[in-house]
Amino acid sequence: MNLEFESQDPLVQYCLLLADNVLILGQRLGEWCGHGPTLEQDIALTNFALDFVGQSRLYYQYAAEVLGNPHSEDSLAFLRDVPAYNNIQLVEQSNRDFAQTIIRQFLFDSWHYYFLEQLQHSGDERLSAIAAKSIKEVAYHLRFSSEWTIRLGDGTEESHKKMQAALNRLWVFSQESLNPADYESELISKGIAVDLAQISAKVAQKRKAIFEEATLNMPELIPFFGNGKKGLHTEHLGFILTELQYMQRAYPGLQW
C-alpha cells in the first residue's frame, strides 16, 4: 500500500497538523535516549517522547477514521512524504545540544499548553477529549522546560551563553504555531479549531516571564515566511522521515 495523500478535508489536515507536531518532536526527543546529561534527564526526555508518540496516535487514529479505509494511524505516519506533513518547522529542528533541545521544548510547550487548554472546549468532542487527556502530560512538560530554561539561563556564564545562542537561533521559528493555516482558519470559524489570536497574549506573556527569570534576552520578533503547516519544511524533515519510515518503506504492507 502506498498512499498518495490528497485529502483536503480541513478536519483531517488539522488532525495531521496536531499529530505531526507531536510525532516529529517525539522523534527528535527519542534521539536523546541513552545520551542525556544525567540519567534523570535522559528519563525525562524519553518520557516526553513517549507522551508525544502517544498523543500523535490519538490524532492519527481520529484522522484515519474520518478518512476511512485503507487509512490507519501507521499509514498516516509512515506513508506520507515531506510535503504532506503539516508540522511546524520548530519541531523538526535538530537537538544540537541540551540548550537547543530545552529552548525548542520551551517554545513548543509554552504554546502547546495554552493551545490544549482551549482545545478542550472544541466543538469537536473527539478533539476536546484528546486535549483533556494530553494537557495533564503537557502541564508537566511546560513545568520541566520552564524550570530548565531558568536554571540554565541563570546558571553559569557558559550555560547562559549556550541558552542565549539557542534562543537566538530558534526564535525565528517561535511564531509559526500562532499563525493559522487556511484549513485552521476554516475550522476556527466553525468553533472546532483553537482561535490562535485568543491564546497569543498568554503565550507571549509566559515566554516573556520565563526568559526574564532566566536572564535571557528575548530577541525582536521576526516576520516568519516558512509554512510547515502547509507542507513547506526545512531540510531536516526529509532525514527525519527517512529514519521514521524506513521499515514501512523497505518492507511495505507487512504486520509488525
Place this chain on the structure above:
Amino acid sequence: MRTTHLEDNFQQKIDAEERIEPKDWMPETYRKTLIRQISQHAHSEIVGMLPEGNWITRAPTLRRKAALLAKVQDEAGHGLYLYCAAETLGVSRDTLLDELHTGKAKYSSIFNYPTIAWADMGAIGWLVDGAAIMNQVPLCRASYGPYARAMVRICKEESFHQRQGFEIMLTLSKGTPTQKAMAQDALNRWWWPSLMMFGPNDAESQHTEQSVRWKIKRFTNDELRQKFVDATVPQAEILGITIPDPDLKWNEERGHYDFGAINWDEFWQVVKGNGPCNQERMEARIKAHEDGEWVREAAMAYANKQSQKLTEQVA
C-alpha cells in the same frame, strides 16, 4: 566485639535468611562484592539502553515505537534504582560512573553486540531479558536488603519486557518468509551471546563460591544457564525457528537439554574490549557524560544561587 565475632554474627544472620541493611556491620569484602555486582548491573542497564535506543527512531509502527520507548525508559529507571542501592554502601554515583568510563568497572558483554535489524528488538527482549530474569529472580532474595528490594521491582518489569520481545518474535514468525528469516537471523546472532551472559563455567568462576555462601547468589552460573536453555527451547519451537546449535538435544536421563560448547575465546575477547561495539558503547557513554558537564555545573550553580538568596531573605 572482635571482628571474628562480628563475622560469625553476620553469617548467622545470613543463614537465618535475615536481610542485611545499610547500617548493619558487614565484612569489607561483602561490601566490595556488592558494590561491584550492583554497579556492574546498573552500568549494564544504562549501556543496554544504547543498542535498543538505536531502533527508537526506526520502529516499524507507532505502537512498537511507544513500547520500545517505554522499555528503554524502564531500563534507565532500573539503572537509577541500582545506583541508589549501590550508594547505600557508601559509594557515590560519580565514582561509579568514573569507573565505568575508565574501564575499571564492567557491564554485561551482551551489549557489545550490534542491533542491526528490527528483529533484534524481539531477540533482545526474548533472550537477553529472558536470561537476565533467570539471573535476577533469585536476587530478589539476595541477602542485602536494598539490592533485593530493587530487584523485586526490576524483575516485574523485565518479565513484561521478555513477553514483549517474544511477541515481536511471534509476529515476525507468523509473517512473510522474509520476516521469518529476520527472526531466524536474529536468533542466530543472539543465541550464543545470551548463553554467555551467565558468565564462565562454574569451575572458572572467580566469584561464585563466596557469593553463594553470602546469599548474594543462590545458583551457580551453570545452573542458571541450564534453566535458561530448558525454558527457551520450547519457546523457539512455538516460534518455529531453529536454535543454532547442532548438539542441542533433550537428555532424558538428566531431565535437561544438552547443548554444545560455548566459544569462551569469543566471550573473553568481548570482555576484554574487543567485541564489535565495545568502543562505540564506551564512546557514547563518555560523550554523553562530557557533553552534559556544563548542564550539571549550571544546575549546581543555579541551586547555589537559590539557596544563597533564601539565606539572605531569612537573614
